[in-house]
Amino acid sequence: MNLDDEISNEPLEVGSDELLSDNNLRLPESANILVRVCAVQAWLTRRYQETTLEVGEAALALQELAQASEKLPRWRRRERQEQEAGLSQIQHRLTEAQQRLHTYEEAQILLEECIDHTSGERVLVEYYLVLEDLVECVRQESASGHIPRLQALTDVQHRVERVGVPHEEEDE
Numbered sequence: 001m002n003l004d005d006e007i008s009n010e011p012l013e014v015g016s017d018e019l020l021s022d023n024n025l026r027l028p029e030s031a032n033i034l035v036r037v038c039a040v041q042a043w044l045t046r047r048y049q050e051t052t053l054e055v056g057e058a059a060l061a062l063q064e065l066a067q068a069s070e071k072l073p074r075w076r077r078r079e080r081q082e083q084e085a086g087l088s089q090i091q092h093r094l095t096e097a098q099q100r101l102h103t104y105e106e107a108q109i110l111l112e113e114c115i116d117h118t119s120g121e122r123v124l125v126e127y128y129l130v131l132e133d134l135v136e137c138v139r140q141e142s143a144s145g146h147i148p149r150l151q152a153l154t155d156v157q158h159r160v161e162r163v164g165v166p167h168e169e170e171d172e
Contacts, residue, residue, distance in 0.1 A: 021046035027163055033121050039163040040111060040124065044156065048104040055101055058094035065090060096148040103152035107131070124164035131157050 019025070020035075021042035027035065065087055114127040135153050138146050 017042040017045070025163060033123065036163050037115065037123055040160055043159050044104055044108050044111065048101065048108065051097055051101040051104055054097040055094065058090055058097055062090045062094060099148040100152040103149045107153070107156045124160055128157065128160045128164065131160065
């Protein structure tokens with residue numbers, strides 16, 4: 001019997017962080033507050049990692065476009081305009097991803113602070129209130145410049161709503 005065959009036939013085990021970070025996670029009403037907090041932490045970690053990947057992909061695309069422009073310094077006017085439009089689009093994508101990355105990092109820090117300063121069942125309630133205050137501040141600062149940040153914050157709020165409060169089973 002080949003060891004590789006034996007290993008490849010076994011089902012992959014999914015780690016608890018991966019399960020807890022699932023967007024469609026439904027916790028039972030009886031779930032412990034620790035499990036709920038871990039579900040928020042795991043989701044934030046996953047979102048941070050995904051956004052880090054987005055930043056890297058945008059930076060790589062920017063680098064590839066810059067290298068392509070160096071190879072062909074005498075572009076026609078139309079090609080140059082297309083390249084500038086592509087460059088602008090990639091830079092915009094990079095900036096938005098960086099804003100979301102910073103926001104998820106900030107959300108992780110805020111959650112840790114709430115854990116450190118709040119006890120028991122109130123941790124996620126306090127965290128949600130801190131997020132609510134932050135969302136209001138961002139909305140007041142500027143409507144257009146902080147859209148990725150605002151969207152990331154509201155995504156975090158929705159996650160806290162989804163796993164932080166026990167819900168009765170919904171009929172589908």
